[in-house]
Amino acid sequence: MLRFGIFFLILSVFSCSSDDKKDVSNNATQNNNASNNSAEPKCGDESVNQENEECDGRLNASCLSLGFDGGALSCTDACKYDTSECGTCGNGVLDGIEECEPEDLNGNTCLKEGFEMGELKCNDSCQFDVSSCSTCGNGELEADEACDGEAFGSKTCSTELESMAMGALSCTDACTIETTLCSAPFTDIDASDTYTCGLKSNGEISCWGSLLALGSDPDVPTGSFTKVSVGTDHVCTIDESTKIGCWGAITELPSSNSDFIDVKAGIFHTCGLKSDGTIDCWGTLPANLLETPTTAGFKQLDVEDNYSCAISADDEIICWGTDSAPASNRLQPPQGTFKEISLGETHGCGIKMDDDTVVCWGNDDEGKATPPEGKTFQTIQASNFNTCGIDEDDYVVCWGPERFKDQFGVFTKMASGREHICAIDNTSTTVCWGNDETDYPFEVPASSTP
Ligand SMILES: [Ca+2]
Ligand SMILES: [Ca+2]
Numbered sequence: 133m134l135r136f137g138i139f140f141l142i143l144s145v146f147s148c149s150s151d152d153k154k155d156v157s158n159n160a161t162q163n164n165n166a167s168n169n170s171a172e173p174k175c176g177d178e179s180v181n182q183e184n185e186e187c188d189g190r191l192n193a194s195c196l197s198l199g200f201d202g203g204a205l206s207c208t209d210a211c212k213y214d215t216s217e218c219g220t221c222g223n224g225v226l227d228g229i230e231e232c233e234p235e236d237l238n239g240n241t242c243l244k245e246g247f248e249m250g251e252l253k254c255n256d257s258c259q260f261d262v263s264s265c266s267t268c269g270n271g272e273l274e275a276d277e278a279c280d281g282e283a284f285g286s287k288t289c290s291t292e293l294e295s296m297a298m299g300a301l302s303c304t305d306a307c308t309i310e311t312t313l314c315s316a317p318f319t320d321i322d323a324s325d326t327y328t329c330g331l332k333s334n335g336e337i338s339c340w341g342s343l344l345a346l347g348s349d350p351d352v353p354t355g356s357f358t359k360v361s362v363g364t365d366h367v368c369t370i371d372e373s374t375k376i377g378c379w380g381a382i383t384e385l386p387s388s389n390s391d392f393i394d395v396k397a398g399i400f401h402t403c404g405l406k407s408d409g410t411i412d413c414w415g416t417l418p419a420n421l422l423e424t425p426t427t428a429g430f431k432q433l434d435v436e437d438n439y440s441c442a443i444s445a446d447d448e449i450i451c452w453g454t455d456s457a458p459a460s461n462r463l464q465p466p467q468g469t470f471k472e473i474s475l476g477e478t479h480g481c482g483i484k485m486d487d488d489t490v491v492c493w494g495n496d497d498e499g500k501a502t503p504p505e506g507k508t509f510q511t512i513q514a515s516n517f518n519t520c521g522i523d524e525d526d527y528v529v530c531w532g533p534e535r536f537k538d539q540f541g542v543f544t545k546m547a548s549g550r551e552h553i554c555a556i557d558n559t560s561t562t563v564c565w566g567n568d569e570t571d572y573p574f575e576v577p578a579s580s581t582p
């Protein structure tokens with residue numbers, strides 16, 4: 133009975149206590165509501181609700197509306213506008229969030245901005261302009277740098293040296309460009325047994341292959357030239373003053389060395405064509421073999437081992453010198469009119485004036501004097517064992533031994549050596565190819581081979 137009474141008492145106390153708390157809680161809520169409804173406007177209540185408040189939670193203005201020309205307006209804890217980050221660029225005062233004024237870099241330099249050189253500037257928004265700052269050597273093309281490491285922008289040999297130039301630009305430690313590894317393209321080439329020489333668009337001459345025939349350490353002449361002709365063991369040029377120069381085994385020059393427009397180097401002799409159409413030959417051949425036709429008006433000329441042929445004023449082929457041994461009848465060209473001739477060791481070929489087909493004469497070993505039927509040619513090159521030409525489709529076509537009979541395209545100039553052919557394609561790239569069994573190196577400087 134007593135135990136039950138105690139339980140009841142506790143239950144009563146608990147029940148009474150719970151009701152009291154609930155009342156207190158209700159009273160507090162009512163008090164709060166009364167307080168909110170009656171609260172005075174104040175700074176910080178997120179509402180611009182006092183006369184002395186310019187802002188509170190929201191801004192009713194901007195830097196611009198307050199007379200500045202930029203920057204970020206904010207509100208102070210006292211509900212006043214904070215214009216410390218508003219500024220006017222160009223007023224000569226570093227205000228707002230300006231890094232600089234046009235006349236005031238605030239003591240900053242490219243160096244302080246982390247670059248090595250250049251001139252720090254201030255832009256129209258009064259922020260630093262580092263576009264004229266640079267660091268040479270960081271591999272990035274900046275400011276006035278012409279290059280930096282491998283970065284050349286859009287510059288290439290052909291933009292820096294001349295159109296169609298080959299090779300690669302190099303960049304100095306001072307971020308300036310060097311074109312020493314660039315190479316002007318070849319505009320003409322001529323080939324001999326073991327080597328080839330090319331005339332570049334800038335007038336320079338370059339020779340490649342085995343130059344031993346020209347001496348142990350041949351001096352390729354420097355200067356500016358208009359023609360180059362490669363003989364068996366000597367090379368001749370015409371310079372800009374129309375004079376002929378030769379180096380290698382035969383260095384003799386014509387007695388009257390001027391007015392030359394073409395030169396052809398053979399084995400033991402050389403002939404030059406003058407602007408008046410006369411021909412002069414010289415060399416180590418007996419005098420009677422060097423005697424040239426005395427008429428003028430010759431249009432084109434070629435020479436080979438102990439004989440020469442030319443196209444006369446009336447477009448006929450005239451040959452002089454000696455026949456080969458055994459005889460090949462190389463001194464008996466076909467009748468008719470021709471626009472171009474080329475001589476090999478024992479045969480010659482010409483492009484006919486009227487239809488651009490090719491006619492050959494002399495020794496026809498392995499068909500080297502039997503051109504493909506019906507084909508027309510722009511230019512031809514007769515060599516020791518074969519003849520090649522550039523056909524009407526700009527392809528190099530060869531006839532003679534099977535090993536030369538591939539077609540290669542598309543080319544504008546070509547030269548045929550004893551066992552190799554070099555040609556200039558329509559991108560001014562010079563390529564060479566040849567008989568794999570020879571060990572003549574045919575690599576062309578600053579170019580590729582097929
Ligand atoms: Ca307020
Ligand atoms: Ca300012």
Ligand SMILES: [Ca+2]
Nearest residue numbers: 267268272280
């Ligand atoms: Ca740089």
